[in-house]
Amino acid sequence: MLEIQQVSKTYRKKRLFGEHETIEAVKNMSFTLKQGVCLAIVGESGSGKTTLGKLIIGMEKPDSGIIQFDHINLATTCKEEKKQLQKNIQIVFQDCHSAVNPKMKIRDIIAEPMNCHLQLTKQQQLEKIKELLVQVGLSERDAQKYPHQLSGGQLQRVTIARAIATDPKLIILDESINSLDILVQISILKLLKKLQQERGFSYLFITHDLHAVSLFADEVAVVDQGEVVEFLHDVSQIPCMTHPISQRLLASRLPINRQEISSLQGEQVS
Known part of the structure; x- marks a missing residue:
């Protein structure tokens, strides 16, 4: 579904003193991501993994190489294709507080992409917001709250x-x-795994946490200095x-007591 070719x-x-330093954030990177698969992009700070995410969602343009999503070249899209790509590729950022407008109610935050990409009546939109809140483990009443109340x-x-x-196809x-x-x-x-099983999402999981990767991902690409150095x-x-x-x-992983986590979660973590 997603193909990165020599990007x-x-x-x-x-x-x-007016000098310039050249930083190769991503260097001849290539990999593919299949439908319904979670691929973890793992690396240390400054390895190029966040830049890769920005290239895929269109915040940055590659200097060379090809990024294709559903056989569409992201660099040569028309206006209609670009809008479709924006609908099908969504992102969840690290800092949830800066990712939302603190002056907006939760219902309006969730409605933002729907206003752009879905043709829904006001009532249909409200019903969908309620369904989404329940689906992610929140209450319908949370729709009326503000971010600082959560x-x-x-x-x-x-x-x-x-x-x-x-209903995107890929979530970063x-x-x-x-x-x-x-x-x-x-x-x-x-929650993310459950949603993937229900809806068939593909995930690009950008992280440095190999514990989380082992619990959640299907495949893993290790990146260093903008290059994929190992792929599993x-x-x-x-x-x-x-x-x-x-x-x-691997050496930097913190020890985690899985029995304690399982006990607190009420089920075995595998």
């Missing part, structure tokens, strides 16, 4: 409801659970990764 992106950063985990569920409102999760505590992270990952089609093989960067990410 590169370079930035020029101005230094002292916890971080609840507000992240709101941003997920907004992301799935247009850009460090979207990192600011939450471990138990909220687990509940959000379970089976996340169960994560402990067997061999690249030095992969080994460093």
